[in-house]
Amino acid sequence: MEDLRAFDHTEDGMDARTETVRDRNWKGQGVEQAMISGGQRGVRSRTGRPTARDVAREAGVSPTAVSFVLTGTHPEKVSAATRKRVLEAVERLGYRPNRVARSLRTHRTGAIGVLLTDIKHPLLARTVSGIQQVARQYGYHVVLHNTSFNPEAEREALQFLADLLVDGIIFVSTSTWGDDSVLLEWTQTPLVLINRALSESIPVPSSLPRVRVDYRAGAKEAVLHLVEQGCRRIAYVGAVLTGPGASLAATERYGGYRDALAEAGLPYLPELVHISSSSRPGWDDGAEAVERFLAYGFDGLYAVNDYAAAGAIGRLLRGGLRVPQDVAVVGNDNTEVASHHSPQITSVDPNWEEAGAVALRLLQSMLDGKEKACESTRGASGEAGTTRDGASTGRDGVVAVRPKLVVRESSRRVG
Amino acid sequence: MEDLRAFDHTEDGMDARTETVRDRNWKGQGVEQAMISGGQRGVRSRTGRPTARDVAREAGVSPTAVSFVLTGTHPEKVSAATRKRVLEAVERLGYRPNRVARSLRTHRTGAIGVLLTDIKHPLLARTVSGIQQVARQYGYHVVLHNTSFNPEAEREALQFLADLLVDGIIFVSTSTWGDDSVLLEWTQTPLVLINRALSESIPVPSSLPRVRVDYRAGAKEAVLHLVEQGCRRIAYVGAVLTGPGASLAATERYGGYRDALAEAGLPYLPELVHISSSSRPGWDDGAEAVERFLAYGFDGLYAVNDYAAAGAIGRLLRGGLRVPQDVAVVGNDNTEVASHHSPQITSVDPNWEEAGAVALRLLQSMLDGKEKACESTRGASGEAGTTRDGASTGRDGVVAVRPKLVVRESSRRVG
DNA sequence: GTGAAAGCGCTAACAC
């Protein structure tokens, strides 16, 4: 019986006509491929790819043995000889397991869904990169979804990923929108948030695991670096702090600036603070600010992004001042400009790459926890206290990632 | 019998003990969720999600009817009353089809795999964005894979995507590596290449569909724009043309510069051409070039990227020249600097977003073709002559996407 | 129009 089946294409109670029709609908070349590539062995499923059963037949063993060998489970239940025959058959047939079928059976896809607001945002791209690096380590694959700042699309994408049965979801965002109820109620698939501030209005201090970049610490480090370089009158160029354009990042960076001054025992000089009217200050803001500061005298400047820093440097140079000798400058975000500018600009790298990595490790620990103990309902976030460099678990189980300073010419004073 | 099953959790010949063990391994909370959320109806599969059969039971119809309603196939085979009952049951149960199971059956996943060398590259990110926009239209979803310039990872990722049974694959790359044999032999899943130059050494003019960005046309357009603005002595700042750092992009842009001069009837002035020693000229190259050009006099400048353009502008301004009145400047890539600089820089947008969109449309036509006619083996690329704005099918079926010029202050002369 | 039943390709419990 076994042997008979191996050479019969139309068995399994399916007649030839039926098979042709279905193949046409599904994979097109299925039949031809089976004829051509599989001809010698005569074994190829109707999809054009050999199946585990084909391997079993080829090796002369049972599907069970094939499964055990390939998944590595129950290694004690398969003899060395069997294993060898299976592996050889796999090699001979060029067999690759069908992951869809496997997922249907195991309810695990080995994929992590990543939801983000905008793939074109350089910082988010870095986060994805960080996630992907860790994913590779853990053997996960990444399914990416762009929501383009559209709340409706966010909801939809979340559902889609759940339908796809991804093992976990990471939601990366730069901004907040109003209604977080979807996220709070989300119980279908383990979820980790990156920089997704939950509306303050919601009273429930949710146990939803979150990772955030510590803007405040980054700004503080930048300013303290300037202090270290000998600066005593340090100016600040920042984004709007109140009104519609205000952001958490802006507030925190301003706070970090003041923190640093306080820590260094330097006075806060309002005349050296320039708050842009925009949420994202640019070249002009930097230049304008310098123009104004020049009257008061200053020897250091921290700008909340690299464009403003570049603008400031441009204005300083045109004014005949030297950077960093007369004024040392530090930017923020460590974007391409920072390294491409001349002089190269010292900049705070937000470390979003690390944020991605941390988030995935967090997710991993949730998945692990889930597999081991049924009773742990949701808050596996506690487990993640074991964070690595630059990340620390704070109140509410929110993990904060520390930005790191990349020192370049614009602030490096010899000695 | 139907009714009995609906309230019996341990039917299907599976005893209670077995079910518990499996649930623990698979989904963790499955059992609890079934108790809580599904308690009122008593119907929930062991994964915690209602299944199509649950819907059928709830609606009092057969699974067939549910399937027909939900997939929209055979609309004539389902009565209005049945449809209504099904939809209501779906709503009541919060049913969502399991895409994995569906894929296993239909051999279509509705997902497109995108392979790229580096997500952090801003231009590639734009391509992904372009792909994703069209994907949304077509109802496809995108699975992204980063290969980090690692040929081995590329091979692996290609296989992984094929194993996942994505419906098609788009391979986006900025650079070339040696061995393209994998790509040429690739027959498993429909594949489209973006900017993936095949090694010249391979003799077979493969029918593999490809999309490329027409660097030459972009450069030409930039220079012709300068001519239009009244420039007659137009300088060029470009990347290395020969040796290890040389790239197709560099050669083509240089060619486009010369094309434009020729077309405008302007002489080629070697003293106004600065070829950087690097494959990616920067700020300094722009500044240096200007320094040299000043001796000869010039009224326009095209730089192959925005950083070089910014450097050139910086040097010009410091030299007391006005931009664009004395010298009009155009950059390339339309990166963030271009719009953030002051003055804002006119730049050639490589239109990678469109390249992504075109690639997916190409893929779509291949998939369509496959479904309709079995005999079309591979080269559905011919079909894609029906391209849209900015794209044209060239020799070898390679589709070229035209970059487009974004005009800003640095080159806009009033009148 | 409706329902029963047969699998897609894989895993794993259970009997040998």
Place this chain on the structure above:
DNA sequence: GTGTTAGCGCTTTCAC
């Protein structure tokens, strides 16, 4: 250790 077998949740033929 090995093979038989029963499904995962869905689609779709075929008989009513």
